[in-house]
Every structure is written in structure tokens, then in C-alpha cells.
Amino acid sequence: MARLQVRRLGYALGAEVTGLDLRQPQDEDTIAAIRDAWMEHLVLVLPGQDISPEQHVAFSRHFGALDPNDATPYYRHPQHPEVLVVSNKPVNGKPSETRNTGRNWHSDLSYTGRPAMGSLLLCKERPDVGGDTMFANMYMAYETLSPRMRQFLDGLEAVHDVTLVKGIEQRSPELVAEIKRINPPIAHPVVRTHPETGRSALFVSQRVRHFVGLSDEESEPILRFLTRHAVRDEFVYRHRWTVNDLVMWDNRATMHVALADFDQSKPRHMLRCSIQGEPLGYIYRGEGATTAQPEATHRTVVASVS
Numbered sequence: 001m002a003r004l005q006v007r008r009l010g011y012a013l014g015a016e017v018t019g020l021d022l023r024q025p026q027d028e029d030t031i032a033a034i035r036d037a038w039m040e041h042l043v044l045v046l047p048g049q050d051i052s053p054e055q056h057v058a059f060s061r062h063f064g065a066l067d068p069n070d071a072t073p074y075y076r077h078p079q080h081p082e083v084l085v086v087s088n089k090p091v092n093g094k095p096s097e098t099r100n101t102g103r104n105w106h107s108d109l110s111y112t113g114r115p116a117m118g119s120l121l122l123c124k125e126r127p128d129v130g131g132d133t134m135f136a137n138m139y140m141a142y143e144t145l146s147p148r149m150r151q152f153l154d155g156l157e158a159v160h161d162v163t164l165v166k167g168i169e170q171r172s173p174e175l176v177a178e179i180k181r182i183n184p185p186i187a188h189p190v191v192r193t194h195p196e197t198g199r200s201a202l203f204v205s206q207r208v209r210h211f212v213g214l215s216d217e218e219s220e221p222i223l224r225f226l227t228r229h230a231v232r233d234e235f236v237y238r239h240r241w242t243v244n245d246l247v248m249w250d251n252r253a254t255m256h257v258a259l260a261d262f263d264q265s266k267p268r269h270m271l272r273c274s275i276q277g278e279p280l281g282y283i284y285r286g287e288g289a290t291t292a293q294p295e296a297t298h299r300t301v302v303a304s305v306s
């Protein structure tokens with residue numbers, strides 16, 4: 001077993017794990033120790049991992065089946081479909097469609113019937129300053145609400161809508177039409193019970209349109225409160241990237257945002273593997289037509305915008 005050192009990076013979440021070389025295969029005990037640290041700290045930073053896409057995929061697979069990114073062949077790594085290229089580097093002379101990925105607070109693929117369980121993002125190039133990613137602890141967000149607010153939210157569902165992905169309109173019209181076709185609005189529980197820790201986590205983000213049974217107007221002030229509350233300073237860890245950092249986060253208990261605070265003419269080039277989560281939620285067809293639709297929960301989804 002590798003001799004791991006785990007060092008906390010933030011009050012709310014985040015820890016650095018050293019003593020690992022992901023160019024080598026990992027044994028079961030090492031993976032179990034990483035998983036334990038992951039469940040405890042929610043975001044792990046594994047620095048100095050100069051790994052190939054094969055090694056990135058092999059390591060990620062220890063934590064579950066990977067999303068093959070079937071719906072976005074033009075963002076997949078040419079040889080490794082499980083690797084999503086999140087980059088502002090032009091593709092065939094055109095602006096990359098993933099140049100503004102993740103610009104509002106979200107949990108990956110929440111606008112699908114199969115939100116990602118986890119994500120592993122590897123930094124290959126970064127600007128001199130900026131381009132950080134912030135993460136929020138959604139257990140804390142839930143646990144610090146008043147009992148009456150928790151009571152109101154327990155059992156409530158929220159409609160996640162891909163059209164609320166910030167910057168979606170900057171993508172090509174054909175792609176946006178395809179993204180919308182593949183991803184109709186999805187209703188998910190507002191409070192999730194984490195299947196591994198048993199803890200309750202708030203599951204809202206800036207990609208939620210409204211609560212099921214409440215109008216947009218009724219929902220808006222509550223959503224605004226919840227999304228601000230969840231990202232209070234004391235619930236957040238901000239990661240400043242170094243090349244070859246591999247950062248893994250648990251989407252079931254966190255949300256994150258990729259900051260645009262950098263010179264966009266400088267490359268920021270990241271590679272991401274997403275671990276498939278459990279099927280969740282149902283296609284929301286409007287009030288009075290909200291019955292669960294199991295077939296919708298196994299969809300392959302558009303990963304390029306998450």
C-alpha cells in the first residue's frame with residue numbers, strides 16, 4: 001500500500017493527498033484509503049500527477065463506471081472517449097466549445113437523469129494567474145439551515161434546466177439545439193441522502209429553474225437565498241491550480257464553479273473523467289404531469305457544458 005499523507009486545505013472541505021504516483025497501478029488498500037479520505041474531505045487534490053490519458057482513465061475507473069461522453073464526440077479526447085477536454089484552446093481554428101465550461105455554481109450533469117457521482121479533473125496548462133475553481137460543501141449548506149427551512153425543503157423537488165448553464169448561448173446554434181433536445185428539464189430532490197455517508201446534502205444550484213409545485217416567481221427568492229447561503233465563505237474551498245494537479249470531487253455533496261478571472265488569450269487546458277452516478281429524478285413535463293419516468297433516468301447526457 002502507498003504511504004499516503006493527507007493534509008487539510010480548507011475549513012469546510014478539501015485535502016491534499018501526497019505519497020501517490022498514479023503512473024503506477026494502485027492496490028486495493030490504497031484505493032480504499034483514497035476513497036475514505038474523499039468521503040471525509042469531499043475534494044481531494046493530488047499534486048504532481050504527470051499522467052497519460054490512459055492512466056487518468058485507469059485511476060478514475062477505481063471509483064465507478066465512467067461517462068463515455070457519447071453525446072459530445074467533438075469534445076472527447078480523440079483516443080479516449082471517457083476523457084472530456086475542457087479547454088479554451090481553439091479547435092480546428094475555431095473557439096473551443098468548452099472554453100467557458102462550468103461558469104456558474106453547479107453539480108456536474110445535474111440537468112440529466114444521471115448526475116455525475118464524481119469528477120476527476122487534471123490540469124495540463126494554466127494561465128499565470130486566475131482560472132481557479134471553487135467548491136462548496138453542500139452538507140454544511142443543509143445542516144446550517146433553520147429547522148423550519150429544512151422541513152420545508154425535505155421532500156421538495158427542483159427542476160434543473162440545461163438552458164441555465166452560463167454561457168450556453170455562446171456555443172454554436174446547432175450544438176445548443178442538440179443540447180436542449182438531449183436534456184429536457186429534470187426534477188430532482190432538493191435534499192439528497194448521500195448513499196455512502198448517509199448524510200443529507202442540499203442539491204440545488206444556479207441551474208435550477210424552480211421548485212416542483214411552485215411558480216418561477218415563488219421559487220426565485222428561495223433559490224437565490226439557498227444558492228447564496230451554500231457558497232458562504234465558510235463553506236467554500238478555492239483551488240489555485242498547478243500543472244499536473246489532479247482534483248477529484250464528490251458531486252453528491254458539493255457544487256463548484258470555474259472562475260473566468262484570467263486572460264482568455266492564455267491557454268487553460270484541463271482533462272476530465274466523470275464517474276456515473278445512480279439514476280435520479282425524472283423528466284419534468286410541467287405541473288400535473290410530473291410522474292416519474294424511469295426510462296429517462298438512464299440517459300447518456302451532454303457532458304460538454306457541465
Ligand code: SIN
Nearest residue numbers: 086101102133258306
Ligand atoms: C467543470 O465544471 O467540470 C470544470 C471545472 C474547471 O474547469 O475548473
